[in-house]
Amino acid sequence: MKRVKKPVFFVVALLILALVYTSLFGVYGQRGDFKETYIKGAGDIRWGIDIRGGVEATFSPAGDVKATATELDSAKAIIETRMVSTNITDYEIYTDAANNRIIVRFPWKSGEANFDPEAAIEELSATAMLTFREGMEYETTEYGSDGNPVYKTPAGTTAENIILEGADVVKAEPVVNQDTSQFMVSLEFSESGKEKFAEATERLKGKTISIWMDDVMISFPTVNSVISDGKCVIEGDFTSEQAAALASKIQAGALPFALETSNFNSLAPTLGSQALDAMMLAGIIAFALIAVLMILVFRLPGVVAVISLAGQLGICFAAISGFFTFFNSFTMTLPGIAGLILSIGIGVDANVITASRIREELRNGKTLDGALQRGFQSSFWAIFDGNITTAIVAIMLMGVFGPSNILSLIFGESTTGSIFSFGFTLLVGIIANFIMGVLATRLMTMSLAGFKGLHKKWLFGGAREGEAAAAQKPRSFQFYENKKVYYAISVAVILVGIIASIIVVPKLDIQFAGGAMIRYSVEGGEITADEVQKTLKDELGKDCSVAVNEGINSGSKSVTVSFAGNQSMTPEEQKEVASTLTSAYDELTFNLLESNSVDATMGARFFQKCLVCFAITAIFLLVYIALRFGKIGGFSAGLTAIVALLHDVLISFCVFVVFGMPINDIFIAVVLTILGYSLNSTIVIYDRVRENKRKMGPRVNFTDVMNLSLNQTLGRTLLTSLTTFLALLVVLIVAAAFGISTVVSFALPMMAGVVAGCFSSQCIAPNLFAMWQIRKREKLNAK
Known part of the structure; x- marks a missing residue:
């Protein structure tokens, strides 16, 4: 076995420590009176409106107007102008041309006391007031987040003399001067506007005509000549983006429709800050519990697991904060924090699988070096397959419920930023798990084993010196022979849940029903x-x-x-x-x-999107399993795993109904998380079946292969489920104490899903798979 040098542990551990420190606290400097950011920390995280408080709204053209993509972009431009004019610079806005709408999110300003969401929405959706005015006199100057001045409120001659209004503009578009390659904005006026503009340009030649959107000056070109044909260009040192933005703002003033609010929600800032404090507390407690459990169960590998898990969290915080200044901060929501805490539980799995395999090899009589080498080699593909299936779920969550992306061509953009945030933190946790839970754990463990004082089997889960002869008797539970008992338990639980659901009656949240x-x-x-x-x-x-x-x-x-x-x-x-x-x-x-x-129509469309998302995710998972486990009956492995997943989802659904929680986007997040999480355990078992089948040969009874594999993976399945359950339990208790209903409605059914997933992956899916393979063998023998 190739040894890892002793200093490697200290190098990796110090790198992890540096990553954790900088991702939490950042690196800042001082240049005069200005604070300079070198590396962003947790203080630079952009918190969502469910934490900072804020407004989320969906605007649509009033009446039955079907706006073009250009018209929606123009309406978007005016909303952006209005937000900047009211000092709202931290916002998200994007158009969804397929569904004829504009989606806006913005948090309350820091220290906001008198928040009025209805007034804010009314102001944003009001019909644009575009004016061309004489001169460029203004009352106040403010500075935007980009450092450029914003001139507000016309004064004097400019306030008194309006030359044109938005209705006089027929078209505004960016163009390029073919001779100079300079970007410009081309304007075309109506007949009445043509006459008024000709008179004004003759009178104001060599002077300024300013262009205003509401009370904000958006341009102030100089009149170079008399313009009598109703067409002109605005010249300036424009980039392509600047010319397009100005054209959109001017065009917005000529839009033939007003905007109405179809969806709208808001949250007070005090409510969100309490939720953030609660989730931070839950994260610290959950991490401490899992750390103690890992050290008690796995000894030295447990210590390594805690260090690598801290590194995983460091990567997650770095991805959320933006870390380097040239990256934008990610918008973090409460479900995103829940996803981060859940990823702590899932992140433990790689270390549990590896440490369990090392301990198993030691108890089978291998030397410490041999057990370490074999443990890391044999655990890799189980970790890989399990994480990939969860990543498929996370990517689907981000693709379907996020802003504009390739999947939004099918589903349309979504206002459900909370689900997108959950998927993002889950995916980042999985990537970090590969880096820390696989690579860093291996390097640190192999390095520590090189120290003479630590080169002892009992520190890695083996027997103490002098106890080597006392080999542990392997477990021999007859899982397959007891399959009918397991099926009966599942059927009984599901029947009770269905009966309770009929009595209580499921209720759709307004997100689905309107x-x-x-x-x-x-x-x-x-x-x-x-x-x-x-x-x-x-x-x-x-x-x-x-x-x-x-x-x-x-x-x-x-x-x-x-x-x-x-x-x-x-x-x-x-x-x-x-x-x-x-x-x-x-x-x-x-x-x-x-x-x-x-709106009821939007709710129904969202519900349809969720169902399609569920179906596509299940298909992707089935295809992946079929391909990865083709040598042991891949399609049957995938199909039986999906059946077990439906069992877990049904139990979680019953929990939602029995506890009176409405079916909403949180339920969808729970379902898709269970799809990935439960499948993770099943994949680890199927990976062991594949390994044992290869060792024991093609003629061995499949029942024996399955029973052996289930006994070998039982400890890992129980421990991983316990760590995730504990993390969710902490989240549930803290969220309930602080009254955070959205997180409670996620944590409670997820806990039921973890228990159900542990049972189905150990007792349902493998036995169904074994039954399928045995029947298949019997038919072949009969022929």
Whole structure:
């Protein structure tokens, strides 16, 4: 065996320590009064609106107007201008031409106290006010995030003399001067605009005509000559992007449609900050628990596993923060943090598989060097296949529920940034697991084994000196012979869940069914759900369901008002609800915590997208398993694994229903995570079956191969499931204590899915696979 030099452990460990420190705390300098960033840390992470608080909205052309892609880009440009004019520079906005909409997300500004989401949405979606004015006098100058000045509010002569309005502009587009290769903006005016512009250019030759969008000056060209044909160009030191952006803004003022809000949700900043503190606490506790468990079970390899796991988290934080200044920070949401914590549990798996194989080889009588070499070699492909199947799930989550990408050509862009964030952190965790859980773990373990004081079998899971002769008797559970008992247990659990679901009745969240939800904090007295429901029915004529809740820690009260079905609400209607409650209960104070409104059509489309996503993911997983395990019956291996996955998904669904949690995007995240996670355990078992089949030869009874493989992998399956279960349990407890319902609705069914996945991967899928192969052999023998 090729030895690894002793200093390698210290080099790798120090590199990991440096990575963890810099990814958490960053590296900064000072240049005069300015802070200079060399390496971004956790403080540079861009938090999503569910943590910082903010607004997410989907705008569509009013009425039945079908906008072109160019028109949507122009509308997008005006929304961007309005955000910058109100000092909102941290935002996401993109168009979805296939579904005729514009999607916007922006967090509240730091220190925001008087947030008014309805007013913000109204301002963004208002019809654009484009004007051409005489001169360029303005009242105030502010500076944007790019350091360029923003001139606001026309003054003096500029305020008094409007030359043209948006309706006078027929077309605005970027062009290139063929002689100078200079980018310009070409304008074409209507007949009435042609006359007004000709008069103005004759009067203002050599002077400035400024162009304003609402109260922001977007250009101030100088009149070089009289323009009487209704066509002109704006010249300047433009890049291609700058010319296109200016043309879009001018064109936006001439759009023949207004924007209306089809989907809308908001979150108060205080609510999000509490959630962030809770999830940070959960992550620290989960990591500490897993670290202690790994060291107790695996001794020295457990210590190495903790170090490599810290390195994995360092890579994850670096990917989220942007790390280097030329990378943008990733938008991190609460489900993204949950995905990060879950990846801690999954990240342990590579170390568990490797350490278990090393311990197994030691108990089979191999030397320490031989056990280490064999353990790393035999564990690699199990780790590889298991991680690839989970990566397929993560990529599907990002592709289907993310912004513009290759899969959005099929599915359309999505407003569900929380699922995209979960998929991103999960995928980064898997990549980091390959780097740290495979490469770094191997280097550090082999290096430590070179120290004389550490070159002892018992430190790596073997027997102490003098106990070598006491070989451990291998497990011999008869899994295949007891298959009917396992099937009966699964059927019984599923039947109980189905019966309970029939009694409780599943409920679709407004994300699927459409509708609206508004939640307020209440201060100053008592209030009941029936009173609120009656008040809104009498005053507004709207049917609704109302829930009054009290926080576990703070004792503060909140009122949640839900309007189901087709009762999606505009920002104006949500204002009416707040006004009605304030008038009816003048002794109470209502503060908006969060709101959500989804058009029924958009909800149905989102539901269809989820079903298609589920089906495509299952197909990809089936194809991968069939290809990787072709020598032992790949298609049957894949199909039986998918059957077991459906078993796990059904149990998780029953948990959702029984606990009264609505079926929403969190449920989809749970389902797709279980697809990857449960399959990971099954893949490890099938990998061992493939290895044993090769060792034992083609004539051996498949039952014996399967029983042996299941006994060999039982410890690994239980330990990996336990670590993930513990991580999720910590998340659940902390999220429940802080009242973070979205994370609770993820963690609880995922815990049930982990237990179900442990059972199905050990007792259901392998036995179904064995039955298939035995029947196949019997038919061949009969022929």
